[in-house]
Amino acid sequence: MDSDIDIAHGITLRDIGEVAQDLGLSSEDICYFGGDKAKISAKKLSQLGDSQGGELVLVTAMSPTTSGEGKTTLTIGLTQALSILGRKATLCIREPSLGPVFGMKGGAAGGGYSQVLPMEDINLQFTGDIPAVTAAHNLLSALIDNHIFRGNKLNINPNKVLWRRVVDMNDRSLRRIFIGIGGSSGVAREDGFDITASSEVMAILCLASDYSDLKKRLGDILVAYTFFGEPV
Structure with missing residues (x-):
């Protein structure tokens, strides 16, 4: 055969x-x-x-x-x-x-x-859905770290950030990393990468019934806790 x-x-x-x-x-x-x-x-x-x-x-x-x-x-x-x-x-x-x-x-x-x-x-990527989920997920990761660096108005505890980054690759070395170690240009903290298929954005994309439901579910994501233990 x-x-x-x-x-x-x-x-x-x-x-x-x-x-x-x-x-x-x-x-x-x-x-x-x-x-x-x-x-x-x-x-x-x-x-x-x-x-x-x-x-x-x-x-x-x-x-x-x-x-x-x-x-x-x-x-x-x-x-x-x-x-x-x-x-x-x-x-x-x-x-x-x-x-x-x-x-x-x-x-x-x-x-x-x-x-x-x-x-x-x-x-190999098909219609681009997985790269789009990767970009959306990591955009939120970038926003979180940028917010912490730019004054942290929400009082996010860098040690209580739940939103890990994602990549569509089985790269073992990225599972646990340190980020923001560029001196004064970043806030150092521990982070890591999961596979994109496990992203909450991917789960929401699968479960959402329409655009309004998609927007609501994305807005309800828990990404971190503050220094006072409050959810963000």
Whole structure:
């Protein structure tokens, strides 16, 4: 059997607009990221609302094989099987983060003839959501440290800052670091990096029902405690 990459490179991809039409979506309903990737527009999602009309099959857990076939490959294969049976089926799987992609686990686009394409794009940043979450999360980190440096009006205790930085990479050396050690140009404190997929911003992005809900949830984030033990 050919390798995953050989199988992927041997496939001619359909235009994503044609795929959208098969799902009942028009070209105005999607936002293109080239000819083979797209997102459903926020306007279309709001029009759909909580409409019911399909059946949800949730793949929660399984023991992967020694070759790595697990939930993703099974879900893709199940969707393919339903399509062959004449059912209109789509799948929803997580976007891979670079930590697992470059670690022992590898990519998360399935395998063999049950994989999603373009595999390289999906495993390497895809439509840019994870970099956007990284930037938003670390912007707040920068604001916190800048606020402490610029007079600390909120009385944030540098030793009680809960908001660690994030990076989309499995870099062990960044898990625990010291920052702000530039003399008078910074406030020294202990900090560290988590993976972007574990960011509270990422969780909020997944749970928010609309822009208003997203804004409210982001505004409710607990980032630190003051010298008097009050939450910030």
